[in-house]
Amino acid sequence: MEKGYVHVYTGNGKGKTTAALGLALRAVCAGKKVYFAQFVKGMDYSELKAEILLDKLTMKQFGRDCFIFNNPTEKDFKMAEEGLKEIKKVLWEEDYDVVVLDEVNIALYYKLFNLDDFVHILKNRKEHIEVILTGRKAPEEIIELADLVTEMKEVKHYYGKGVQARIGIEK
Amino acid sequence: MEKGYVHVYTGNGKGKTTAALGLALRAVCAGKKVYFAQFVKGMDYSELKAEILLDKLTMKQFGRDCFIFNNPTEKDFKMAEEGLKEIKKVLWEEDYDVVVLDEVNIALYYKLFNLDDFVHILKNRKEHIEVILTGRKAPEEIIELADLVTEMKEVKHYYGKGVQARIGIEK
Numbered sequence: 001m002e003k004g005y006v007h008v009y010t011g012n013g014k015g016k017t018t019a020a021l022g023l024a025l026r027a028v029c030a031g032k033k034v035y036f037a038q039f040v041k042g043m044d045y046s047e048l049k050a051e052i053l054l055d056k057l058t059m060k061q062f063g064r065d066c067f068i069f070n071n072p073t074e075k076d077f078k079m080a081e082e083g084l085k086e087i088k089k090v091l092w093e094e095d096y097d098v099v100v101l102d103e104v105n106i107a108l109y110y111k112l113f114n115l116d117d118f119v120h121i122l123k124n125r126k127e128h129i130e131v132i133l134t135g136r137k138a139p140e141e142i143i144e145l146a147d148l149v150t151e152m153k154e155v156k157h158y159y160g161k162g163v164q165a166r167i168g169i170e171k
Numbered sequence: 172m173e174k175g176y177v178h179v180y181t182g183n184g185k186g187k188t189t190a191a192l193g194l195a196l197r198a199v200c201a202g203k204k205v206y207f208a209q210f211v212k213g214m215d216y217s218e219l220k221a222e223i224l225l226d227k228l229t230m231k232q233f234g235r236d237c238f239i240f241n242n243p244t245e246k247d248f249k250m251a252e253e254g255l256k257e258i259k260k261v262l263w264e265e266d267y268d269v270v271v272l273d274e275v276n277i278a279l280y281y282k283l284f285n286l287d288d289f290v291h292i293l294k295n296r297k298e299h300i301e302v303i304l305t306g307r308k309a310p311e312e313i314i315e316l317a318d319l320v321t322e323m324k325e326v327k328h329y330y331g332k333g334v335q336a337r338i339g340i341e342k
Contacts, residue, residue, distance in 0.1 A: 013321035015190040022192030030217035030339025046201040150184035155320035168201025
């Protein structure tokens, strides 16, 4: 099996989680098995239903039902830590082809788990696994080790016009 | 029904078509009906199979089986023109909630059809339709009329390392 690469989608523009979802869909279409984990957030997003529609996709959330804007709580730390334990199993022992760690950059930014631990888990994964890391504020070390990095740059956003996040579009 | 907005995903980084695919998936998960058109390209991408996996998704291609890198041929013009005619019907008469026009920015850049004609069709669409326009080199007029614009900026790409486009990841 060929070597898998590490992608990072970061920056403050819309399209990071969405691109990860698109990659998951494309991979499933090609018969690949995909694990899609969301860190930091645990809201009831439409995309969670993708697991029902797509056989080869597993969706998991390791966050509370609100985004962390400021100080993470003890529960945030606990859930992220449990998530990381699960991810280690997925990357080291299970048989996925593509693993998405959505918002993991934010988890690292808030130090919900240790960067060195995370990098250790990532670097020692089954070699063929393609890994997608998303979220603003990707740490320098993550940019460094990634094979592909795209910055989603916000040029214009309708949130500025007062448009709220809408079901099926943003959530 | 609420007003739909126009998104643009442009720039030279990876993630534009992929984000559009992700948005299509999220919309379908929320019960929306999605039309996904690819201009300029007609290759056998994995994502075309998404139509089989997802009931509410329609995929169409209006391009030849290679990307236009330089001078478009007569066939490129003809296919794009036919595509635009179809898109007019989709946006004005049919009952889709989300319409993706993948690589339409490139079609406009190569003047495969007229910008004013395109803008006319777009502006007079059924008001509730959310429209997603992708591709490098989005014309200024398109940026101007869009409600949301993200530039996918290439920070690092493995194509530089000699990695080829892979089935289920890039195509």
